[in-house]
Amino acid sequence: GDSVTQMEGPVTLSEEAFLTINCTYTATGYPSLFWYVQYPGEGLQLLLKATKADDKGSNKGFEATYRKETTSFHLEKGSVQVSDSAVYFCALSDRGGSNYKLTFGKGTLLTVNP
Amino acid sequence: EAQVTQNPRYLITVTGKKLTVTCSQNMNHEYMSWYRQDPGLGLRQIYYSMNVEVTDKGDVPEGYKVSRKEKRNFPLILESPSPNQTSLYFCASRPGTTSSYEQYFGPGTRLTVT
Numbered sequence: 001g002d003s004v005t006q007m008e009g010p011v012t013l014s015e016e017a018f019l020t021i022n023c024t025y026t027a028t029g030y031p032s033l034f035w036y037v038q039y040p041g042e043g044l045q046l047l048l049k050a051t052k053a054d055d056k057g058s059n060k061g062f063e064a065t066y067r068k069e070t071t072s073f074h075l076e077k078g079s080v081q082v083s084d085s086a087v088y089f090c091a092l093s094d095r096g097g098s099n100y101k102l103t104f105g106k107g108t109l110l111t112v113n114p
Numbered sequence: 115e116a117q118v119t120q121n122p123r124y125l126i127t128v129t130g131k132k133l134t135v136t137c138s139q140n141m142n143h144e145y146m147s148w149y150r151q152d153p154g155l156g157l158r159q160i161y162y163s164m165n166v167e168v169t170d171k172g173d174v175p176e177g178y179k180v181s182r183k184e185k186r187n188f189p190l191i192l193e194s195p196s197p198n199q200t201s202l203y204f205c206a207s208r209p210g211t212t213s214s215y216e217q218y219f220g221p222g223t224r225l226t227v228t
Contacts, residue, residue, distance in 0.1 A: 004156075034216065043204060044157075044219040089156065093217075099164075100145055100208060101172060102217055104156040
C-alpha cells in the first residue's frame, strides 16, 4: 500500500537558518503530494502541494518539488523564523477506488530559537 | 467563512459511555473523513464518506461508527469507548472529484477515555 516516510526529528534551528525536511513516498498510482503544518494547539493547514512530476509547490517561503524519479518531496525554506515552529506532515493522496484518503508521514517537530 | 467545525474540542469520559463527536462543514463538499492522530504514528483514517448515505471504512475503523444523513454533517460515534481510543481526532472535507484537491481540516477533538 501507499506510504510516506519523513525525517522524524525533532529539528531545532536558529532563526534565519536553512531548513530541509526530507520526505519520500511509495505509491502505486500517480499521487498528489502535500505538506501540512500543525501549529501548537491547532488543526492541520495546507502549506503547499504538487499534483504532478516536476511541479514545485511554494507558500510562505517554503518550497517542495515533486521528484518522481526519486519519489521524494522534500520541504525547504531558506531562512526560518520563530513563527515557523510547528509540526510538519508530508502526505500523499492517491485515489484508491472512491477514497481520497491522505496517507501521512509521522510528522516532524520543528523548533526555531531566536 | 469556509470552515470545518468539530464539537466538543475536549472531552474526558469513562470506559463504555457512548459518545458522539460532531463534524460540520459549510463548503458543500461531497467527501468527508475522520482521522485520529497518535504520537509517533501520524494521522490514520478511521472512516470516510463520498456523499450522503455513502460511508466506508478507513484503515482503523474498529470501535467507531459514522453516519452521513446530511451533506454538511459527519458525526463520529463511539458506542463503547475504551482507553485505546484516547487520541486527537480530526474531521476533514474536500470536493469529491480529483485527488489533487486539498482537504480542509477541523480544529481537532482531544478525547481522553479513562
